[in-house]
Amino acid sequence: MVQVAEQPDTRTRIVASTCELYRRQGMAGTGLKQIAQAARAPFGSIYHFFPGGKGQLTEEVIRSWGLMYGDLVAQVFDSAPDLPTAIEWAFAGAAESLAVTDYVDGCPVATVALEVASTDETLRLATADVFTDWIDLGVKRFEYTGLPQAKLRELVIGFVTSLEGAFVLCRAMRSTEPLHAAGKVVLAAAHAALAEVAEED
Amino acid sequence: MVQVAEQPDTRTRIVASTCELYRRQGMAGTGLKQIAQAARAPFGSIYHFFPGGKGQLTEEVIRSWGLMYGDLVAQVFDSAPDLPTAIEWAFAGAAESLAVTDYVDGCPVATVALEVASTDETLRLATADVFTDWIDLGVKRFEYTGLPQAKLRELVIGFVTSLEGAFVLCRAMRSTEPLHAAGKVVLAAAHAALAEVAEED
């Protein structure tokens, strides 16, 4: 069978387009009509695949992004020889990706999280689940370092918060400096924690 | 002259109410009618005081918040005996304020920044100016530490990004843990930087 310029199915295109639009302009700033147009899908298809409307579509965007980005970071982590290198690579990669995409390539979860944290409990829980999963994933990945559990968790949370906060400043200032600076700060904290463990031996 | 329960003038109430609503639900999620109602002002007064409409009102909210929050942080910094204590107090204060307000009391600049970074150049510049001012203010305040300029700037940017990112996670997870963890990470980085300078003596 010959396949010419195959494109993902309608449902997949809707989710992908929604995600992309949310990254640039947030949820409230994105209309369903705009989503349908971007996904090259008829308007009715949105309600066909997501009978729960915008809320259901948004929740799927949040959770699927959580899995995708979690996998991406896990790959970076797994290919890095140690914790400090993993931190360096993650921030450097984020900075490059942001610059290449003209500073639109932020995190859709953070944008939506700020919008819904006080207005939509279902979606707030979805964003919280994503952040919790990312933290657990990071902690599990670096347990081998021998850092005390509490210290490791603190460091991983600091990693995620720094990354998310740096995205905000980078996109606003159209500069990668905040990501580089945030990376250095997290790196310094990691080195300090590792040195403390090494001393005990 | 006797003054009974004096309330701020209409214009001030409009800006304050807009700021509060933006903190909870962002700019796109907030309607001008809702703002008028919250400010107990007639709808027409918004366009009377802000002929430029929502854009002009939003820019004033962003810039005035930048000044207010900059002053607040400057007060915390000035009352702290040294850099590490200033960092601890700032994160602890933010965490307390967030918990007390039921996780509503985030940063309006960050929310709006993510919404407009790729859609409204005028407002993007306003958010960038605020972040730049905060960074410059922090650098100037701690020049006395003797840290090299680049290292100090890196640390201050890490401070701001960690604070903003932690706000996102705290509001999503309804927990102050991210702010506490982020504070610890920035603190560790500050200690490491200061120790490096001390060694040179």
Added chain:
DNA sequence: GTCTATAAACCGATAGAC
């Protein structure tokens, strides 16, 4: 300056033909 009414466009959501 204060307030109301309304225009014109857009929103999310639904119904129903095909």
Added chain:
DNA sequence: GTCTATCGGTTTATAGAC
């Protein structure tokens, strides 16, 4: 599954009375 038409409500913005 695809697509269109439309409903009721909301949005920003304006016009004009008081």
